[in-house]
Amino acid sequence: MNSPLLAPVRLDGNRIFVLDETALPFREDYLEVKKLDDALWILGEMKTRSLGQVLLFFYCCALFKGSHSIDDVSAKFKQRRPTFDFLALGDILKGQIKKGMETKEAADSFISGFDALRRKRAKRLASVLSSPANILTICNINGELLYLYKELQAQGKDALFYVSETRPYLQGTRLTFWELNKNNVPSKVICDNQAARIMSEGKITCVVTGADRATVNGDVINKVGTYSLARIAKYFNIPFYPLTQYPGDIDVDNIEIEERPRKESFMYLEEDCLIDAFYPCFDITKSDFITQCIELKP
Amino acid sequence: MNSPLLAPVRLDGNRIFVLDETALPFREDYLEVKKLDDALWILGEMKTRSLGQVLLFFYCCALFKGSHSIDDVSAKFKQRRPTFDFLALGDILKGQIKKGMETKEAADSFISGFDALRRKRAKRLASVLSSPANILTICNINGELLYLYKELQAQGKDALFYVSETRPYLQGTRLTFWELNKNNVPSKVICDNQAARIMSEGKITCVVTGADRATVNGDVINKVGTYSLARIAKYFNIPFYPLTQYPGDIDVDNIEIEERPRKESFMYLEEDCLIDAFYPCFDITKSDFITQCIELKP
Numbered sequence: 001m002n003s004p005l006l007a008p009v010r011l012d013g014n015r016i017f018v019l020d021e022t023a024l025p026f027r028e029d030y031l032e033v034k035k036l037d038d039a040l041w042i043l044g045e046m047k048t049r050s051l052g053q054v055l056l057f058f059y060c061c062a063l064f065k066g067s068h069s070i071d072d073v074s075a076k077f078k079q080r081r082p083t084f085d086f087l088a089l090g091d092i093l094k095g096q097i098k099k100g101m102e103t104k105e106a107a108d109s110f111i112s113g114f115d116a117l118r119r120k121r122a123k124r125l126a127s128v129l130s131s132p133a134n135i136l137t138i139c140n141i142n143g144e145l146l147y148l149y150k151e152l153q154a155q156g157k158d159a160l161f162y163v164s165e166t167r168p169y170l171q172g173t174r175l176t177f178w179e180l181n182k183n184n185v186p187s188k189v190i191c192d193n194q195a196a197r198i199m200s201e202g203k204i205t206c207v208v209t210g211a212d213r214a215t216v217n218g219d220v221i222n223k224v225g226t227y228s229l230a231r232i233a234k235y236f237n238i239p240f241y242p243l244t245q246y247p248g249d250i251d252v253d254n255i256e257i258e259e260r261p262r263k264e265s266f267m268y269l270e271e272d273c274l275i276d277a278f279y280p281c282f283d284i285t286k287s288d289f290i291t292q293c294i295e296l297k298p
Numbered sequence: 299m300n301s302p303l304l305a306p307v308r309l310d311g312n313r314i315f316v317l318d319e320t321a322l323p324f325r326e327d328y329l330e331v332k333k334l335d336d337a338l339w340i341l342g343e344m345k346t347r348s349l350g351q352v353l354l355f356f357y358c359c360a361l362f363k364g365s366h367s368i369d370d371v372s373a374k375f376k377q378r379r380p381t382f383d384f385l386a387l388g389d390i391l392k393g394q395i396k397k398g399m400e401t402k403e404a405a406d407s408f409i410s411g412f413d414a415l416r417r418k419r420a421k422r423l424a425s426v427l428s429s430p431a432n433i434l435t436i437c438n439i440n441g442e443l444l445y446l447y448k449e450l451q452a453q454g455k456d457a458l459f460y461v462s463e464t465r466p467y468l469q470g471t472r473l474t475f476w477e478l479n480k481n482n483v484p485s486k487v488i489c490d491n492q493a494a495r496i497m498s499e500g501k502i503t504c505v506v507t508g509a510d511r512a513t514v515n516g517d518v519i520n521k522v523g524t525y526s527l528a529r530i531a532k533y534f535n536i537p538f539y540p541l542t543q544y545p546g547d548i549d550v551d552n553i554e555i556e557e558r559p560r561k562e563s564f565m566y567l568e569e570d571c572l573i574d575a576f577y578p579c580f581d582i583t584k585s586d587f588i589t590q591c592i593e594l595k596p
Contacts, residue, residue, distance in 0.1 A: 138491070167465060167489040191465040192491035193436070193523025197581040200525070225491025227498070232529060283495040 001150055003179035004028055006115070006143035008048055009055035016059045020047045021171075025178040036064050036073065044080040046169065050210060051142035053081065054114070057089050058107035065103045070094055082256040083221060084212050117298065119147050121243055125208065125294045126151035128241070132158035134205045136195060136233075139166045139223040140175035141210040141243060148208070149185045161187040162204060164195055166223060168264055192225055196232045207233045207240045211293075214244035218287035219252045230289035239291035252284050299448055301477035302326055304413070304441035306346055307353035314357045318345045319469075323476040334362050334374065342378040344467065348508060349440035351379065352412070355387050356405035363401045368392055380554040381519060382510050415596065417445050419541055423506065423592045424449035426539070430456035432503045434493060434531075437464045437521040438473035439508040439541060446506070447483045459485040460502060462493055464521060466562055490523055494530045505531045505538045509591075512542035516585035517550045528587035537589035550582050 008019040016033040022045070023029045031047060033039045039060050042048055048056060057077055061070050068076075074090035096106035122144055129135075133152055137145065145161065152159045161180055166172035173189050180187040190198060198204060207229050213221040220226070220242045233240045306317040314331040320343070321327045329345060331337045337358050340346055346354060359371050366374075372388035394404035420442055427433075431450055435443065443459065450457045459478055464470035471487050478485040488496060496502055505527050511519040518524070518540045531538045 164491070165465065167463065167491060191522075192489070193462070193465060193526060194581075196526035196529055197522050200581075224489075224495050228491060228494035228526065228530060231494055231533060232526060235529060283492075283498075 001143075001146045001183050003143040003146060003182065005051070005140065005175060005179055006146075007055070008052035008142065009059060011059045011063070014063065016056070016063060018042050018048050018052065018056060021049065021052065021175060022047055022169075024174050033060070036060055036068055036076065040076055040080055043077060049081075049171075050140065050212075051114075053077070053084060054089060055111060057086055058093065058110055061090070061093055062104040062107040070097075070103075081258060083258045085250075118144050120298065121294055122147035123151045125241060125243070126155055126157070128292065128294070129157065129206055131156070132160065132205065134160050134162065134203060136162045136164065136199070136204045136207045136229065137176060138164040138172055138192075138209055138225050138229060140171040140179075141208075143179060144210075144243060145176065145180060145208070146183055146185065149180075149183075159186065161185060162198065163187055163189050164192050164225065164229070165189055166225065167192055171223070195229055199232055199236045199238055204233075204236075204238055206238060206291075209240075209242050211242040211244045213250070213255060214242070214293055214295075215250050215252055217251070218290055218293055220244060220285045220287075220290060220293065221252065221255060221257070222283070222285065224283045227283035227285045227289075230285040234289045240285075240289060241291055241294050242285070244293040244295050252286075257284070299441075299444045299481050301441040301444060301480065303349070303438065303473060303477055304444075305353070306350035306440065307357060309357050309361070312361060314354070314361060316340050316346050316350065316354060319347065319350065319473060320345055320467075322472050331358070331361075334358055334366055334371065338374055338378055341375060347379075347469075348438065348510075349412075351375070351382060352387060353409060355384055356391065356408055359388070359391055360402040360405040368401075379556060381556045383548075416442050418596065419592055420445035421449045423539060423541070424453055424455070426590065426592070427455065427504055429454070430458065430503065432458050432460065432501060434460045434462065434497070434502045434505045434527065435474060436462040436470055436490075436507055436523050436527060438469040438477075439506075441477060442508075442541060443474065443478060443506070444481055444483065447478075447481075457484065459483060460496060461485055461487050462490050462523065462527070463487055464523065465490055469521070493527055497530055497534045497536055502531075502534075502536055504536060504589075507538075507540050509540040509542040511548070511553060512540070512591055512593075513548050513550055515549070516588055516591055518542060518583045518585075518588060518591065519550065519553060519555070520581070520583065522581045525581035525583045525587075528583045532587045538583075538587060539589055539592050540583070542591040542593050550584075555582070 004019050010017045017030040020029040020031050031042055039056055061073050070090045070093055074086045077086040093106055126148055149159055163172045163177045177187055177189050209222055209226050211220045211222045230240045302317050308315045315328040318327040318329050329340055337354055341351060355375055359368050368388045368391055372384045375384040391404055424446055447457055461470045461475045475485055475487050507520055507524050509518045509520045528538045
């Protein structure tokens, strides 16, 4: 089980390298971050996202601490991707430093613990799923579905992944299907508009997604399209499991839902197609539609 | 108000020309049909569809009647696109011929009447919609939304179309948005997975779609994704109006739902993306989710 998406940002001495997720699956390119502005550009262009933006945040705080405070890095990251909770990440780091750690030590400690927590979360989800697990997923959870598959196998459970392609950025096709297929995990791509059809045919036993944010009420904010899957799954009594982290005392109404540039609605289509569009980037899935949040916890 | 999609197949003397809808919006190309096999290839490759396949059927029956019976043409068309009811079209034609018409005369008479019926259908729908009509649509209804917009304007009603891009073939973006925009009709493209999100925000007042088939029960078979829109619309109490034709005494269980080649799931993406996929082409929207079928009738 291996995927560059499991560790999409690497610190090599004093150099940060970021996997360019927009080039996958055609090229495995790495972009070097020499100053904070490089990181902010990478973030804004969605060259990295999800786990990558978390790692990038910690490494930037460690490497650029001479010129930028943690609060400064948090604020600038949040400006580029307003929906993700970079302020909470900053608080975690500040908490560790208060306990006497160096910034770099605190970042390393967080990052190394994070992977272990993700493996445990995948194991807890695997133990909840029945066999065969015919899992519909959307977007990309940075290799965690590989951990899930490994755990399902260890528990003697069969699995098949249906990967919703996740327009417009195609994270489903380009990242999730790619990493599953590379590791010989049974998987098929569907177009986003086919989810209701295949659920109605009994092809799906559960829906598993990531979560950019989760609230104490159990509401989840994730890639646009998640809410639609949750709604339809609820209708068919198909359990819906988001993989969540950092639930805070926040209410969804206080979270800014990012709207991405309209031209991105035509990513991977002919460029001449640049036309009027509306591109909300995330959606909110209220807790009514969620079977159980699978939290990141020890 | 003008769109080549209003008359995508033309008979010019003894020559049939078919608008290549896969080349739009970049090129307005026409393919000549010299023998029935040309028409079958065009149909199978989805160079034409919807209204185009109806016109092509009638012109083929008229032009190739020396070598192919109507039943033969129906059967061969149905083999290429099994979900559409070419047998019923053949029966209409045979009925006219029984009344003493020549095949070509019967085809011409049907086709000229068809456009008038579509205008009337659009008018009836316009009278049902409230103002402002913020209309979510999917796939392409061959210019009928232009008729609808004209009627809404005539009735003093404002309109804005949200066009679901309709993966993988992108009929929404390439055909519907293109013809609306060319005629200065206010419209925006969304990705298919964004529909639930924009409905939840109150941006949509109704859903309008075409229908490949409709049954006497009021169930509708249309481009995959339609069912999902209808389900979500029902949840938000948003009315759902399919534009239907030829309701027969059929039950959805007796209709073959076409599955298209998996490689088409990657249309308009990089070719190297050819990977495992599942591509159901249509879905069934049961009558529970339909506010009112807007039928094609005088």
